[in-house]
Amino acid sequence: MSLVQARGVGRTVELADGSPLEILTGVDLEIAEGDRVSIVGRSGSGKSTLLNLLGLLDLPTAGELHCLGVDVRRTRSGTRDRLRGDGIGFVFQQFNLLPGRTALENVQTPLLYSGGRAFWQRERLAREMLDRVGLGERLDAKPERLSGGEQQRVAIARALVRRPRLILADEPTGALDLETGAEVMQLIESVAAETGAALVTITHDPSIAARSTRHLRLVSGRLEARELEPAGGASTEAGMAAGAAA
Ligand SMILES: Nc1ncnc2c1ncn2[C@@H]1O[C@H](COP(=O)(O)OP(=O)(O)OP(=O)(O)O)[C@@H](O)[C@H]1O
Numbered sequence: 001m002s003l004v005q006a007r008g009v010g011r012t013v014e015l016a017d018g019s020p021l022e023i024l025t026g027v028d029l030e031i032a033e034g035d036r037v038s039i040v041g042r043s044g045s046g047k048s049t050l051l052n053l054l055g056l057l058d059l060p061t062a063g064e065l066h067c068l069g070v071d072v073r074r075t076r077s078g079t080r081d082r083l084r085g086d087g088i089g090f091v092f093q094q095f096n097l098l099p100g101r102t103a104l105e106n107v108q109t110p111l112l113y114s115g116g117r118a119f120w121q122r123e124r125l126a127r128e129m130l131d132r133v134g135l136g137e138r139l140d141a142k143p144e145r146l147s148g149g150e151q152q153r154v155a156i157a158r159a160l161v162r163r164p165r166l167i168l169a170d171e172p173t174g175a176l177d178l179e180t181g182a183e184v185m186q187l188i189e190s191v192a193a194e195t196g197a198a199l200v201t202i203t204h205d206p207s208i209a210a211r212s213t214r215h216l217r218l219v220s221g222r223l224e225a226r227e228l229e230p231a232g233g234a235s236t237e238a239g240m241a242a243g244a245a246a
């Protein structure tokens, strides 16, 4: 099933002096369950802007965008909020954890807004997910006491605790060393594989991009397909997993 369909999606914002800035001009993109998509592009090319559109945080100003079954430009903001909360998990470069709150509290936050079982079982679900990312012993640690890799694992647990169908990662390894970055990606991928979620990763790092099965580049406000240099087999396993899930 198609999770995202973008046709000619554009986003223009107004600058402080009132002049328009066209960030995205015509993005075409289709994402299906289980897809692993990497997006590269120069700084300022609009990668985060695009991810915010896919994550229903902002609206396109042109074109058509369907996400998780709705036409986003024709949907009320309350519906978009609910869809985002239920179906989309964000992982950011700078973790964005709540300072002064424990790992367990941070991971529970998305569940505070969900109804029914997920709300009542939020502590158990958060514990399980922290265990899953290897932090079962650090439930009471606050972000300021955790290493970068540990903070990103808390952020991943928080993004995935609701088992989203679409995982959007904006340079998730940018603040980590190579080895920790690879571990963090492996973690995201394995949780995504369990739930059949699609994963979109923005990255500058070729070794992280190589883990995806589809490679795109954002240039002049549009996405174009990108060939990877044939090096190493890092993407083979993920590719087979995605193929088997399809
Ligand atoms: N709300 C806004 N108002 C004005 N300019 C904006 C707004 N949002 C984004 N921009 C500009 O649009 C361009 C694209 O921004 P964006 O954050 O999407 O780039 P990016 O590809 O993610 O860059 P980076 O790799 O540095 O994170 C930048 O020049 C940015 O300053």
Ligand SMILES: [Mg+2]
Binding pocket: 047, 048, 049, 170
């Ligand atoms: Mg960015």
